[in-house]
Amino acid sequence: RSSWLLLAPLLTPPVPLITAPPCSLCPEGAHRFQWIRNLVPEFGISSSHVKVLSSPAEFYELLKVQIKTAKQRVVMASLYLGTGLLEQELVDCLEETLEKSLQAKGSSNLRVSILLDYTRGSRGRKNSRTMLIPLLQRFPEQVRVSLFHTPNLRGLLRLLIPERFNETIGLQHIKVYLFDDNVILSGANLSDLYFTNRQDRYVLLQDSPEIADFFTELVDAIGDVSLQLQRDDTVQMMEGMVHPYQGDKMAYCEIANRRVMEVINSARTRQELLHAKTFHSSQQGSSLLSQQGSQASGGLKPEPDTWIYPLIQMKPFGIQIDEMVTETLLTEAERDARIYLTTGYFNLTQAYMDLILGTRAEYRILLASPEVNGFFGAKGVAGAIPAAYVYIEHQFYSEVCYLHQQERVQLQEYSRAGWTFHAKGLWLYLAGSDLPCLTLIGSPNFGYRSVHRDLEAQVAIVTENKALQQQLHQEQEQLYLCSGVVSSSTFEQPNRYVKLWVKLVTPLIKNFF
Numbered sequence: 001r002s003s004w005l006l007l008a009p010l011l012t013p014p015v016p017l018i019t020a021p022p023c024s025l026c027p028e029g030a031h032r033f034q035w036i037r038n039l040v041p042e043f044g045i046s047s048s049h050v051k052v053l054s055s056p057a058e059f060y061e062l063l064k065v066q067i068k069t070a071k072q073r074v075v076m077a078s079l080y081l082g083t084g085l086l087e088q089e090l091v092d093c094l095e096e097t098l099e100k101s102l103q104a105k106g107s108s109n110l111r112v113s114i115l116l117d118y119t120r121g122s123r124g125r126k127n128s129r130t131m132l133i134p135l136l137q138r139f140p141e142q143v144r145v146s147l148f149h150t151p152n153l154r155g156l157l158r159l160l161i162p163e164r165f166n167e168t169i170g171l172q173h174i175k176v177y178l179f180d181d182n183v184i185l186s187g188a189n190l191s192d193l194y195f196t197n198r199q200d201r202y203v204l205l206q207d208s209p210e211i212a213d214f215f216t217e218l219v220d221a222i223g224d225v226s227l228q229l230q231r232d233d234t235v236q237m238m239e240g241m242v243h244p245y246q247g248d249k250m251a252y253c254e255i256a257n258r259r260v261m262e263v264i265n266s267a268r269t270r271q272e273l274l275h276a277k278t279f280h281s282s283q284q285g286s287s288l289l290s291q292q293g294s295q296a297s298g299g300l301k302p303e304p305d306t307w308i309y310p311l312i313q314m315k316p317f318g319i320q321i322d323e324m325v326t327e328t329l330l331t332e333a334e335r336d337a338r339i340y341l342t343t344g345y346f347n348l349t350q351a352y353m354d355l356i357l358g359t360r361a362e363y364r365i366l367l368a369s370p371e372v373n374g375f376f377g378a379k380g381v382a383g384a385i386p387a388a389y390v391y392i393e394h395q396f397y398s399e400v401c402y403l404h405q406q407e408r409v410q411l412q413e414y415s416r417a418g419w420t421f422h423a424k425g426l427w428l429y430l431a432g433s434d435l436p437c438l439t440l441i442g443s444p445n446f447g448y449r450s451v452h453r454d455l456e457a458q459v460a461i462v463t464e465n466k467a468l469q470q471q472l473h474q475e476q477e478q479l480y481l482c483s484g485v486v487s488s489s490t491f492e493q494p495n496r497y498v499k500l501w502v503k504l505v506t507p508l509i510k511n512f513f
Contacts, residue, residue, distance in 0.1 A: 045308060050463075075178040078187045079172065112144070134143050135257065140191075147228075173443045173450070188465055199482075210269070214263070305486055307354070307463070311458050326440070327351060329438075333361035343445045364410050388509075388513070439461050439472050440460055449512070
């Protein structure tokens, strides 16, 4: 099947597609993925602007450095902001940078926009909101804090469902951290565990103004349909905006769809025009590509050898771009291609499972062992969640064995003493290649929640540069080195015992975690 034909019914409302040939007719290598630009903007950059990070400590230090050096904008989208000392240090960095910007000019150009989830960010007496209120009080003209509330949590359900459990209905799950023209894409939240011993993935896109503009506009769009945190810890919607849980649900979702699709389509149009202008002349292309941001670097940008495609998934708003692109990538993966797929929470959708079991590529799937699952040792019902994941994993492994696919589809469990595992994404190795030419990195976990309940965003990074491919390969190897291959004996271990009630309940609740 042709990739671009699969993607045609994706967008709501429908968007005119620029016809692209099927994958089989596309140029070899990285360029075979250019069909993705039929749906989303394509950003061509130099691989020298891409840096892959490997550790939580490196991620945390980079956040602080980027905040301290920001001059125009700081945009941070996360599930929540923690309440510990490390998180307070981030807030202090923001306060210091805002104060310096005021002292330097009297009236500052620096703007700070923070997008969090309402339910997760409001949990407990001390929470994300109380951490950020001092910034709102001191810098009311420069700081915006938006709290997204899912439209699916409303009415009697909202009144009856308790704190923590209300987070199962739907969340703002996007993680993007942006400072001037530098963008960090990750699956990590702004919490001390993610700065110390919770393994995730992180990539820095440096000096990339068009990409930074896109994610700024995306966060602004979601922020516009979110509750705005006030200096007295109350929240209110922007004037004239439909309320997410008090107003008409369909009207709210239509407005949200329109706002987000405007961002995607306008950026796509800009990039298509840029691509058309630069197609015939590489010299002209270099000049055009460098018009924005070249003053800071003092020269022309090098020719792009790497392409960034933002993939958005917001099923509550009828936006399913990430889901369809991911399904198409899995569908089109050729025989002898290798896909390394990782998720901190192994709970694949039925569609993803069917594609993995029914297509030709080799799969190496990395998931969390029970001891490094983020819910391991949790109190109450949440403490049984790792066992539920074991049960889901065992069921999938049994299906692999039933179909005699053990050689082609291999499960591996991440295990590291004192650490938890939260990495997600995939690396695609074309047939005959020892290095990946494509990776997906961002917030989705490939599960039901990511596809149907939450707001998600990741990027597809496609590169033909060997040095960047090597960086991505080393990232993959470093994660998989901390794993062991799953076999039938894995599930015979004492710590893999799953109680009968967990087995009975898991099918009923698996779509909520």
